[in-house]
Amino acid sequence: xxxxxxxxxxxLPAVLLLTTASVTTSCYKLRGHYGGPKSFEAAARPVxxxxxxxxxxxxxxxxxxxxxxxxxxxxxxxxxxxxxxxGYAYGEVWTAPRLLRLEADGSTKxxxxxxxxxxxxxxxxxxxxxxxxxxxxxxxxxxxRVSPQGQMTVLVDKxxxxxxxxxxxxxxxxxxxxxxxxxxxxxSGVVGPDNAEFGWLPRHPDFHDIPCRDxxxxxxxxxxxxxxxxxxxxxxTTGPYLPFGMASTKGQVIKGQVPCTxxxxxxxxxGGPVELVAxxxxxxxxxxxxxxxxxxxxxxxxxxxxxxxGYGAGxxxxxxxxxTWYGWPDYSAGQPxxxxxxxxxxxxxxxxxxxxxQTPPKPAAIFGVHSSSNGFDFSRSxxxxxxxxxxxxxxxxxxxxxxxxxxxxxxxxxRTNVQTGAIEDFVVNKGRTNGPSSEIGRAGLERPVAARxxxxxxxxxxxxxxxMPMTEQGPxxxxxxxxxxxxTKE
Amino acid sequence: xxxxxxxxxxLAGLGLAACSTARxxxxxxxxxxxxxxxxxxxxxxxxxxxxxxxxxxxxxxxxSLNNVPLPGWALRSRVRHRAxxxxxxxxxxxxxxxxxxxxxxxxxxxxxxxxxxxxxxELTSGPVRNPR
Numbered sequence: 063x064x065x066x067x068x069x070x071x072x073x074l075p076a077v078l079l080l081t082t083a084s085v086t087t088s089c090y091k092l093r094g095h096y097g098g099p100k101s102f103e104a105a106a107r108p109v110x111x112x113x114x115x116x117x118x119x120x121x122x123x124x125x126x127x128x129x130x131x132x133x134x135x136x137x138x139x140x141x142x143x144x145x146x147x148x149g150y151a152y153g154e155v156w157t158a159p160r161l162l163r164l165e166a167d168g169s170t171k172x173x174x175x176x177x178x179x180x181x182x183x184x185x186x187x188x189x190x191x192x193x194x195x196x197x198x199x200x201x202x203x204x205x206x207r208v209s210p211q212g213q214m215t216v217l218v219d220k221x222x223x224x225x226x227x228x229x230x231x232x233x234x235x236x237x238x239x240x241x242x243x244x245x246x247x248x249x250s251g252v253v254g255p256d257n258a259e260f261g262w263l264p265r266h267p268d269f270h271d272i273p274c275r276d277x278x279x280x281x282x283x284x285x286x287x288x289x290x291x292x293x294x295x296x297x298x299t300t301g302p303y304l305p306f307g308m309a310s311t312k313g314q315v316i317k318g319q320v321p322c323t324x325x326x327x328x329x330x331x332x333g334g335p336v337e338l339v340a341x342x343x344x345x346x347x348x349x350x351x352x353x354x355x356x357x358x359x360x361x362x363x364x365x366x367x368x369x370x371x372g373y374g375a376g377x378x379x380x381x382x383x384x385x386t387w388y389g390w391p392d393y394s395a396g397q398p399x400x401x402x403x404x405x406x407x408x409x410x411x412x413x414x415x416x417x418x419x420q421t422p423p424k425p426a427a428i429f430g431v432h433s434s435s436n437g438f439d440f441s442r443s444x445x446x447x448x449x450x451x452x453x454x455x456x457x458x459x460x461x462x463x464x465x466x467x468x469x470x471x472x473x474x475x476x477r478t479n480v481q482t483g484a485i486e487d488f489v490v491n492k493g494r495t496n497g498p499s500s501e502i503g504r505a506g507l508e509r510p511v512a513a514r515x516x517x518x519x520x521x522x523x524x525x526x527x528x529x530m531p532m533t534e535q536g537p538x539x540x541x542x543x544x545x546x547x548x549x550t551k552e
Numbered sequence: 553x554x555x556x557x558x559x560x561x562x563l564a565g566l567g568l569a570a571c572s573t574a575r576x577x578x579x580x581x582x583x584x585x586x587x588x589x590x591x592x593x594x595x596x597x598x599x600x601x602x603x604x605x606x607x608x609x610x611x612x613x614x615x616s617l618n619n620v621p622l623p624g625w626a627l628r629s630r631v632r633h634r635a636x637x638x639x640x641x642x643x644x645x646x647x648x649x650x651x652x653x654x655x656x657x658x659x660x661x662x663x664x665x666x667x668x669x670x671x672x673x674e675l676t677s678g679p680v681r682n683p684r
Contacts, residue, residue, distance in 0.1 A: 376604030469611030487577035
């Protein structure tokens with residue numbers, strides 16, 4: 063038909079050419095690397111609040127600059143702000159983790175310096191002490207109690223934190239316990255070459271995910287390159303919840319233990335045994351109690367990487383209920399992963415558990431795929447508005463290493479209605495497209511990683527980790543580019 | 553063939569529209585969205601099913617939506633049929649038990665309202681990317 067009526071279809075080649083050209087060269091181009099070559103050196107970061115958009119009636123200002131990998135802000139009982147510097151960042155860079163007091167003029171005073179065991183991912187102040195979640199990439203995760211005078215005691219140690227994700231943000235519950243998240247070792251339960259790229263597999267070749275309760279494996283195994291040997295074309299077969307290179311068998315039971323990975327746990331403030339709260343999570347980074355006392359966590363969704371990639375998995379806000387299993391490593395946001403919705407060129411992620419502890423609950427909200435939705439806090443004051451909504455910091459994607467995206471995802475603060483699941487931008491860079499300032503030619507946000515309201519509820523403090531472009535050599539976190547932003551209602 | 557023609561034409565329109573800004577979120581738009589019942593309901597349908605790949609209708613794991621002038625029938629068809637754009641892309645289809653027909657009507661009302669919301673030009677201009 064096409065060939066028999068050439069005049070009628072003469073426009074088709076032009077349209078096809080135009081379509082092809084626009085799709086391949088226009089704004090639909092998939093996101094690639096930028097910012098190379100990889101470097102950790104301090105960078106000159108322009109900071110200008112005029113490049114940041116907030117809703118009408120609010121104002122934004124930068125209150126501290128030049129921080130190295132800041133990850134959290136907290137306030138003492140006088141309302142003085144303190145900041146954490148992580149001491150470790152993806153890309154494998156180590157600095158001194160520090161607890162800093164933020165002075166009124168934007169300078170900082172060192173309160174306590176930790177050891178080479180970051181990343182420090184979050185902290186709270188409670189009844190005269192700081193409680194810090196030490197990520198524990200080298201020596202295992204710890205919960206540290208630090209006095210305002212800088213005396214430190216270890217509340218919890220030997221947490222399973224040597225992997226992709228670490229010991230995460232703590233929160234003090236109304237029951238007087240300290241609650242904290244523990245991230246998983248891997249993307250989806252199977253150790254593979256992607257974990258060597260993170261840097262930890264050669265350091266801890268026996269490390270793997272640890273279930274909190276007994277699980278039964280389906281017998282799925284995964285063949286991958288072996289990054290632990292020099293031999294070319296060397297392959298390894300690995301099963302879930304097992305060390306790299308160890309295959310599983312159908313019906314194999316993996317004994318549960320606590321502490322475990324991918325879980326919310328708690329410990330008495332005076333110290334004591336770690337107790338399990340909830341499990342089946344991937345990386346429960348942010349943790350906060352809502353004004354009504356309910357506990358919520360942000361959970362980073364699966365990446366398209368490694369031996370068992372998944373596609374299209376959004377980050378999630380969960381309401382945490384004791385004893386609940388939330389679906390990792392076989393469900394995403396409450397949906398089973400063994401469908402074409404999550405398939406990759408490696409085919410559907412098949413179930414790796416023979417039985418599931420329960421059907422996972424429905425999330426409170428689903429954030430953008432690869433948005434890295436992390437630290438958050440609830441508004442409690444009418445003076446700020448949106449009381450009861452969660453203000454979530456989105457670190458931003460690490461594409462293309464974690465999967466493909468058509469445009470930058472995250473790099474902003476969103477407010478989230480935990481009753482309806484509705485998500486709205488609240489603090490975001492100006493410009494024709496979204497993205498980190500260093501990529502879109504602005505002087506606003508880079509990578510927001512945490513958000514917390516001041517004790518009076520009138521101001522939202524946003525912790526901006528700083529510049530971290532994804533270069534062809536991997537993440538490139540630049541020292542002394544961290545910023546603290548403050549948003550208030552006018 | 554008719555389906556092929558429509559798809560090609562839509563792909564061409566989609567490509568041509570791609571570089572206009574898709575930003576419509578609260579801090580960046582010139583005026584509030586309409587508050588009709590359908591738009592309010594459609595907002596929640598969008599959040600549950602679309603937001604994760606098209607956050608706020610902008611690009612993410614999927615392409616941007618707010619700057620794509622698709623008519624309502626095309627939006628409905630794409631939501632229901634994975635192969636709508638000649639099989640291009642990997643967005644899943646949504647069956648009636650996932651998004652009912654009334655919900656789909658609400659979703660389309662919301663997507664159109666979001667598309668028609670004017671972005672504040674002084675806040676949404678500049679280069680697409682300008683890495684330092």
